[in-house]
Amino acid sequence: MSLSRAGTAVAAVVLVALGYAGARPIGPIPALGAVLDPANGVWSAALTAELPAEAAVTMPGLSAETNIVYDDRDVPHIFAPTELDAYRALGYVVARDRLFQMEMQARAGAGTLTELAGGSEAVLGLDRQTRELGMPRAAERRAKESDTTSAHWAQIVAYTAGVNSYIESLTPRDYPVEYKLLGAKPTRWSPQKTFNLMVRMGWTLASSNDELTRLRASALVGKAASDVLFAMHSPIVEPIQPNQSATARFDSLRLPPPGAPDTAALAVMQSLGSRGLASLAAFTSPRGADAVGSNNWAVAPSRSASRHALLAGDPHLELSLPSIWYEVHMVVPGKLDVYGVTIPGASGVVIGFNRDVAWTFTNTGADVMDFYAETVDDLKSPKQYKLDGAWKPLEIRPELYRTPNGTVIRTDTMRYTHRGPLANVEGRWISMRWTVLESNRDHEAFAKATVSTTAMGMLDSAASVYDAPAQNMLVADRAGNIGIRSTGLYPIRADTGRGDVMRDGSLSSNDWIGRWAVAEYPQGYNPTRGFLSSTNQEPLDPRDQPRYLGSNWERPWRGMQINKLLRADSAVTPEAMRVYQSDPGSARADFFVPVLLGAALSGTSHPQAEKLRRVATLLGEWDRRYTKDNSRAVLFEAAMQQVSQLLWDELRRDSLAQAPVPSDMMTAALVSQPDNVWWDDGRTSPVENRDALLANALVAALDGVIAQYGEPTGDNWRWAKVRNARINHLLRIAPFSRLGVPVQGGSGTLWPSTGSGTHGPSWRMVVEMGPTVRGWGTYPGGQSGNPFSKRYDNRVQQWSNGELDSLRVPATADQLSAAQRHARLVLTPRR
Amino acid sequence: MVFIRVLVLAALMAAATMFLGWVTVPILAAVFALGVRSASAPGEAALAALLGWGALLARVAMVPAFSTLLPQLGSLFGAPGVAIAAFSIVFAVLLAWSAARIVTGFVIRNSAGSAAG
Numbered sequence: 019m020s021l022s023r024a025g026t027a028v029a030a031v032v033l034v035a036l037g038y039a040g041a042r043p044i045g046p047i048p049a050l051g052a053v054l055d056p057a058n059g060v061w062s063a064a065l066t067a068e069l070p071a072e073a074a075v076t077m078p079g080l081s082a083e084t085n086i087v088y089d090d091r092d093v094p095h096i097f098a099p100t101e102l103d104a105y106r107a108l109g110y111v112v113a114r115d116r117l118f119q120m121e122m123q124a125r126a127g128a129g130t131l132t133e134l135a136g137g138s139e140a141v142l143g144l145d146r147q148t149r150e151l152g153m154p155r156a157a158e159r160r161a162k163e164s165d166t167t168s169a170h171w172a173q174i175v176a177y178t179a180g181v182n183s184y185i186e187s188l189t190p191r192d193y194p195v196e197y198k199l200l201g202a203k204p205t206r207w208s209p210q211k212t213f214n215l216m217v218r219m220g221w222t223l224a225s226s227n228d229e230l231t232r233l234r235a236s237a238l239v240g241k242a243a244s245d246v247l248f249a250m251h252s253p254i255v256e257p258i259q260p261n262q263s264a265t266a267r268f269d270s271l272r273l274p275p276p277g278a279p280d281t282a283a284l285a286v287m288q289s290l291g292s293r294g295l296a297s298l299a300a301f302t303s304p305r306g307a308d309a310v311g312s313n314n315w316a317v318a319p320s321r322s323a324s325r326h327a328l329l330a331g332d333p334h335l336e337l338s339l340p341s342i343w344y345e346v347h348m349v350v351p352g353k354l355d356v357y358g359v360t361i362p363g364a365s366g367v368v369i370g371f372n373r374d375v376a377w378t379f380t381n382t383g384a385d386v387m388d389f390y391a392e393t394v395d396d397l398k399s400p401k402q403y404k405l406d407g408a409w410k411p412l413e414i415r416p417e418l419y420r421t422p423n424g425t426v427i428r429t430d431t432m433r434y435t436h437r438g439p440l441a442n443v444e445g446r447w448i449s450m451r452w453t454v455l456e457s458n459r460d461h462e463a464f465a466k467a468t469v470s471t472t473a474m475g476m477l478d479s480a481a482s483v484y485d486a487p488a489q490n491m492l493v494a495d496r497a498g499n500i501g502i503r504s505t506g507l508y509p510i511r512a513d514t515g516r517g518d519v520m521r522d523g524s525l526s527s528n529d530w531i532g533r534w535a536v537a538e539y540p541q542g543y544n545p546t547r548g549f550l551s552s553t554n555q556e557p558l559d560p561r562d563q564p565r566y567l568g569s570n571w572e573r574p575w576r577g578m579q580i581n582k583l584l585r586a587d588s589a590v591t592p593e594a595m596r597v598y599q600s601d602p603g604s605a606r607a608d609f610f611v612p613v614l615l616g617a618a619l620s621g622t623s624h625p626q627a628e629k630l631r632r633v634a635t636l637l638g639e640w641d642r643r644y645t646k647d648n649s650r651a652v653l654f655e656a657a658m659q660q661v662s663q664l665l666w667d668e669l670r671r672d673s674l675a676q677a678p679v680p681s682d683m684m685t686a687a688l689v690s691q692p693d694n695v696w697w698d699d700g701r702t703s704p705v706e707n708r709d710a711l712l713a714n715a716l717v718a719a720l721d722g723v724i725a726q727y728g729e730p731t732g733d734n735w736r737w738a739k740v741r742n743a744r745i746n747h748l749l750r751i752a753p754f755s756r757l758g759v760p761v762q763g764g765s766g767t768l769w770p771s772t773g774s775g776t777h778g779p780s781w782r783m784v785v786e787m788g789p790t791v792r793g794w795g796t797y798p799g800g801q802s803g804n805p806f807s808k809r810y811d812n813r814v815q816q817w818s819n820g821e822l823d824s825l826r827v828p829a830t831a832d833q834l835s836a837a838q839r840h841a842r843l844v845l846t847p848r849r
Numbered sequence: 850m851v852f853i854r855v856l857v858l859a860a861l862m863a864a865a866t867m868f869l870g871w872v873t874v875p876i877l878a879a880v881f882a883l884g885v886r887s888a889s890a891p892g893e894a895a896l897a898a899l900l901g902w903g904a905l906l907a908r909v910a911m912v913p914a915f916s917t918l919l920p921q922l923g924s925l926f927g928a929p930g931v932a933i934a935a936f937s938i939v940f941a942v943l944l945a946w947s948a949a950r951i952v953t954g955f956v957i958r959n960s961a962g963s964a965a966g
Binding site for chain 1: 863866867870871872875891902905906908909912913914915917918920921922924925933936937940941943944946947948950951954955957958
């Protein structure tokens with residue numbers, strides 16, 4: 019009997035322990051029951067990894083049967099009798115493949131990730147940042163202010179119904195694997211979630227913090243130098259709106275010597291402190307300068323081999339698995355026939371083409387976010403702010419953060435002035451005005467784009483409704499027209515017009531006083547040169563339009579490179595467009611390598627002359643192309659880093675968290691001034707000129723590269739080993755991520771690979787607008803969000819190789835051959 | 850007879866897991882032990898769990914995506930995928946055995962108590 023009692027006791031302990039571990043997560047280990055259950059747990063994700071060859075679903079609200087054919091690239095072609103049925107089907111098919119991604123992205127925009135993933139510090143931090151930026155409030159206002167009688171609202175509602183129809187059909191077995199690992203279940207979709215997601219996208223694309231950079235620089239080297247180092251205009255002019263120059267123009271630059279710290283800026287920086295600086299920096303999205311890299315260009319029939327207009331686009335965003343994009347084709351006879359990519363959760367095609375027009379975007383980088391130092395009634399808990407001598411009530415909004423079971427884990431109080439969210443930055447109350455928080459018609463713009471029939475019509479319809487995030491919209495049509503317009507709300511500011519200074523919030527005269535007229539937007543249409551392009555650079559030649567649109571522009575190296583390629587090709591083909599998208603050539607290297615070699619070869623009296631000769635030999639062997647197998651690009655990149663370190667020593671000399679380092683555009687501008695005092699490394703006793711500093715940088719670069727990668731033998735310095743892409747899963751789950759993916763490109767190339775490798779071309783598309791439209795495309799991922807599906811990452815290798823698929827664009831389902839049909843889904847009305 | 854009742858219990862466990870989830874395993878095992886009233890019930894319940902969940906896992910293993918899932922799941926938990934599969938079955942076996950063992954312990958003790966009384 020005693021043995022039996024002991025056995026029972028042991029069994030009880032085992033049962034309680036397993037029951038607990040089965041039902042509740044323990045630390046990082048998810049609840050084991052939901053994971054290990056072979057019928058409903060993680061294992062069952064294998065059962066739903068692939069689409070059934072045939073499926074039929076009844077759906078409420080559908081007007082008639084809607085057919086969806088998945089082609090052999092896993093792209094759903096929706097053939098619907100009405101537009102609303104098409105949007106309903108779109109919601110269904112996107113949710114079918116990307117449900118978890120939709121929920122996570124929407125929650126990221128709503129600041130409710132803790133309700134999905136738990137209240138860890140990291141997750142809570144993300145939610146707090148989202149709410150401090152005012153994004154959930156802005157999305158709620160968008161939903162509230164939407165015209166619910168409009169056609170585009172009906173489309174959003176139909177899309178929502180499609181998503182919810184899919185969610186309702188699910189059993190726990192069918193939940194995406196991430197839900198199982200988190201112990202969560204899908205929540206119903208709503209138009210609000212679509213708006214949350216779109217506002218979040220705006221943050222990714224349209225937040226820059228030039229104010230902070232300029233303040234930092236002024237606090238170090240004075241305002242005069244800072245104003246030139248972070249000038250309003252790019253010193254290398256290769257604008258989006260074609261100008262009179264045949265090639266890039268290097269404007270002369272008068273860079274004053276480093277001056278005494280600007281006392282006002284220093285006082286602000288010191289009062290902000292490191293925590294305050296971090297708070298302000300949080301307004302900026304996580305993309306670094308090297309992360310920016312979107313390209314687009316269009317070629318007129320006069321320069322294309324087929325005599326049809328060609329268009330190419332590759333928006334660069336943070337890479338993720340599943341991809342940010344989902345490829346889809348929607349057909350409603352006589353009304354809609356659009357192919358392209360949608361953002362899961364956004365109810366429509368964002369980039370793509372119809373039978374008449376193709377369109378794509380790059381980010382403008384315009385300054386659409388301003389800061390104001392506010393005067394408040396109570397520094398600890400303000401309820402009012404001063405405006406023109408009178409106290410105005412602040413809008414107070416409590417923000418509650420909850421765990422998945424509904425427990426409130428934190429409450430914040432958010433305050434808003436008429437400009438936008440108000441934040442306490444180390445005792446100073448600073449408000450922000452930002453176009454992304456005020457825009458509410460981006461969906462309407464995309465919906466209008468899908469049914470446009472001419473390039474100009476598309477540009478105009480977008481400009482009539484689209485505000486943010488400001489985008490360089492490039493179009494090409496079947497009639498052979500090409501056009502580009504930097505579309506978005508560009509504020510007009512008072513006095514100097516500058517938006518890169520913090521303004522006094524107590525004066526309404528510091529508010530925006532208007533917006534640019536569409537005619538003033540940077541734009542081009544059927545230029546005589548026969549092509550248009552944009553690569554996030556300053557869109558206007560300051561000689562044509564000197565008004566402030568932004569500062570701290572993206573470097574124009576990519577623009578110079580693509581324009582050089584296009585100028586040299588008078589018979590461009592779609593294949594050439596594809597090759598250009600991953601062109602390994604670099605205008606940056608073409609500019610700097612001769613300068614560096616000149617310095618190395620002139621350094622005969624340098625203390626390390628022997629080493630300099632070796633650097634010159636090694637660098638001279640480089641063909642200035644960032645191919646995967648290249649073994650010299652690493653030395654050039656190290657040299658450029660060293661140049662930046664030594665040249666801008668005056669800006670790195672304090673304890674500020676992030677030194678305000680100018681881009682290599684400024685270095686390029688200084689090259690023509692070899693004796694400028696900035697070339698002197700103030701930390702060493704001899705006074706260096708340009709060549710002396712460059713020689714020191716080259717020696718340090720060689721030492722550094724050898725120390726890190728070894729001697730330049732074998733594949734030690736192979737570029738693909740040094741730089742590669744990191745495509746992280748949305749939850750950063752390593753087995754679901756694809757890391758170390760080789761890429762062909764480096765800083766300043768058309769495929770700029772970044773230090774961390776987390777950003778890159780998120781969708782590549784080439785379109786030929788002939789009588790029969792032809793398209794090619796790919797993205798780094800796959801259509802499925804299921805990590806165990808062969809459709810999850812089946813395009814990564816192709817993307818890495820710079821290859822594109824030929825896109826199938828059938829007008830009817832019959833135009834797809836049996837071999838081209840992968841699966842079929844029939845939606846029928848539920849009576 | 851024992852073999853058949855184990856098979857029936859295995860089928861019930863598989864079906865109940867599919868429709869109601871993993872918590873049905875110890876519940877069915879406990880009910881089984883209550884009905885069988887035998888010292889062998891925990892072992893039989895454990896065997897049934899092994900067969901039931903083994904069949905469910907075998908079903909999953911038939912689909913092509915399993916070959917992707919197995920190593921990824923292993924990587925996720927820092928163990929070979931096969932070990933995770935084995936652990937899944939052990940999880941069910943232990944749930945079934947422990948629930949049945951507790952019930953059997955009480956049943957036998959109560960029976961012994963009644964007989965002594």
